[in-house]
Amino acid sequence: xxRISTGSPFEKxxxxxxxxxxxxxxxxxxxxxxxxxxxxxxxxxxxQARNCFATIEKVLVxxxxxxxxxxxxxxxxxDAALMEEVTPALGAAMGEVRPAATIVIAGLxxxxxxxxxxxxxxxx
Numbered sequence: 001x002x003r004i005s006t007g008s009p010f011e012k013x014x015x016x017x018x019x020x021x022x023x024x025x026x027x028x029x030x031x032x033x034x035x036x037x038x039x040x041x042x043x044x045x046x047x048q049a050r051n052c053f054a055t056i057e058k059v060l061v062x063x064x065x066x067x068x069x070x071x072x073x074x075x076x077x078x079d080a081a082l083m084e085e086v087t088p089a090l091g092a093a094m095g096e097v098r099p100a101a102t103i104v105i106a107g108l109x110x111x112x113x114x115x116x117x118x119x120x121x122x123x124x
Contacts, residue, residue: 001020001021001022002020002021002022002063003017003019003020004017004018004019004020004021004059004062004063005017005018006018006036006055006058006059007036008034008036009039016029017029018031018055018059019059019060019062019063021063021064021065024122024123024124025120025121025122026059026060026063026064026065026069026120026121026122027120028056028059028060028118028119028120028121029118030074030076030116030117030118031052031055031056031059031116031117031118032048032052032108032110032113032115032116033045033047033048033049033050033051033052033113033114033115034051034055035051036055041112041113043112044085045077045082045085045086045089045114045115046085046086046088046089047089048113048114048115049086049089049090049093049115049117050089050092050093052115052116052117053067053089053093053117056117056119060119060121063121064123065121065123066121067093067094067097068096068097069121069122069123070094070097070099070119070120070121071099071100071120071121071122072099072100072101072119072120073094073099073100073101073102073117073118073119073120074101074102074103074104074117074118074119075090075101075102075103075104075115075116075117076103076104076105076106076108076115076116076117076118077103077104077105077114077115078105078106078107078108078113078114078115079105079114080105082114082115083103086115099119
């Protein structure tokens, strides 16, 4: 088993790994729209989604996977009204991959967070 970290302070504080690789699987924890190099959060949900997928791609590559290996994705949005704005960014990231997907509307732990993306990837 391999644990992957992005260096986010949340990982240590909350006691989790950004991702776990076990066998042919990579389980990526929920990723919000922070730019982890600067710990800044864009205001736009579309920009947050793009940051989510940049982080996810970096983590997957570190684990020996690619975005094309994603088999499952869960999107958590704070408001259903954000769907129209975020849809093009999600389609750009996952349009050709077309994993099984779920969209949940729920609160996130900080008010600036508008989206969280969790993925599972498989190579087998």
